[in-house]
Every structure is written in C-alpha cells, then in structure tokens.
Amino acid sequence: MILKENIDSIRKNLPPGVKLVAVSKFKPIEEIMEVYKFGIKDFGENRPQELSKKMNELPDEINWHFIGHLQTNKIKMIIDRVYLIHSVDSQKLLAEINKEAIKRDLRVNCLLQIYIASEETKQGLSEAELIEILDMKSLYPNINFKGLMGMASFTDNQDKVRGEFKYLRGLFNSVKQSYFADDSMFSEISMGMSGDYQIAAEEGSTFVRIGSLIFGEREATIQ
Ligand SMILES: *Cc1c(COP(=O)(O)O)cnc(C)c1O
Numbered sequence: 001m002i003l004k005e006n007i008d009s010i011r012k013n014l015p016p017g018v019k020l021v022a023v024s025k026f027k028p029i030e031e032i033m034e035v036y037k038f039g040i041k042d043f044g045e046n047r048p049q050e051l052s053k054k055m056n057e058l059p060d061e062i063n064w065h066f067i068g069h070l071q072t073n074k075i076k077m078i079i080d081r082v083y084l085i086h087s088v089d090s091q092k093l094l095a096e097i098n099k100e101a102i103k104r105d106l107r108v109n110c111l112l113q114i115y116i117a118s119e120e121t122k123q124g125l126s127e128a129e130l131i132e133i134l135d136m137k138s139l140y141p142n143i144n145f146k147g148l149m150g151m152a153s154f155t156d157n158q159d160k161v162r163g164e165f166k167y168l169r170g171l172f173n174s175v176k177q178s179y180f181a182d183d184s185m186f187s188e189i190s191m192g193m194s195g196d197y198q199i200a201a202e203e204g205s206t207f208v209r210i211g212s213l214i215f216g217e218r219e220a221t222i223q
Pocket of ligand 1: 025046067068151192193194195209210211213
C-alpha cells in the first residue's frame, strides 16, 4: 500500500520551486494510479519499453520523465510523448535525439547529465564534454536545453554528497552565464533521490527524483 503520508512529508520538506518526480520504474500501473490520485502528475522511468507501455496505459495528463541511460535505437519509443529527458549523457545521443525530433517536427526537452560522483558505474558527461557540446549547441536546433542533471555518490558521507551537488550547482551557474544568459528555458537542475533529496534541495535542485520513499523499496536493485 502506498501511504499518502509519505508523499505529504516529502512535499513538506521541499522548498517552493523544487518539483517532485515520482520514480515509478518496476512499479505496476495500479500503484502508479494510486500515487496519481494523490495529486502527483510527474513520473520518472528508466527503461524505454516500460515507459512506452505505461504512457499508453496511463492518463494523458501525466508528465513522463526519462531518467535512465538511453540507447540511440530506443529514442523512437519515447520521443513523441516524453516530457523531459533527464539523462542525455553523450554528444552522440544528443545528435540522434535532435535528428529524430527534426523528422517529427518536435522540440525535445533535455537535461545534460553530468558525472558528479566518484563511482565508475555512474553515467554522465565530464565538464569538458559539456563545454564541447555547448560550444556547438546550434547544431541541435530541435533540442530545448533545459538544464543539468546529476547523481551523487552512493554513500553515507553527507559532506561528500553535498559537495557533489554544490559542484553541479556551480557548473550550472557558470554555463548559464556563458551560454544561456538570455535563455530563460535553461533553468533546471535535476538532483536528489530518496536518500539525499533534502541535501539536494538545500543546494539548489529544481527537480528531485524520488522512488523508494514513495513506492517502497524496489525488488529489483538494478538502476
Ligand atoms: C531509480 C532512480 C531514482 C530514484 O531512486 P530512489 O533511491 O528509489 O529514490 C532517481 N534517479 C535515477 C536516475 C534513478 O535511476
């Protein structure tokens, strides 16, 4: 059973302006509907097939966020309906999303995922790769550059996590100034999950992505 109190307490802990994405990966339609009825309209998924299926079966009002590693051959499965792709982690992926968007006459909302943790397993662009993309951002006319995303290290060391979020906020501020000073669209920082969302919110997150605190622990531990 999903407890409304869990959602209310997360909402209470979030400063105004920090938006909640309920991460529903591996969770069945019925449980998502339960959360939807508590007033949540933003859901996050990390596998294209699963997202595509849920998009078809759940209400049109839902904003679907894609938060996982996206292979270029899977872009087609989600591009028509996705609200925001949080996890653009390579120049190649960005170019392919742009190409598919041009074919469909769409503009696709994207965040560039930055590698901020000290774990090899996490995805993301380095600062140098980010700059390389932004120096040539006119190559991607059908991409709406909405901001940056990052995942902190999985650790109990809160100072370390806070430092990683601070770094992402600093990087956001500097690219905002250099590349998007006149572009109000570039305004989002997606950081913070069940274990670290309060730290992320304190450090300037605008989207927190929360799964297990809402839905309970996932049986599958794969991200
Ligand atoms: C699974 C996942 C989350 C949510 O994780 P929880 O710890 O369950 O809140 C957030 N972001 C990404 C990218 C994820 O893959």
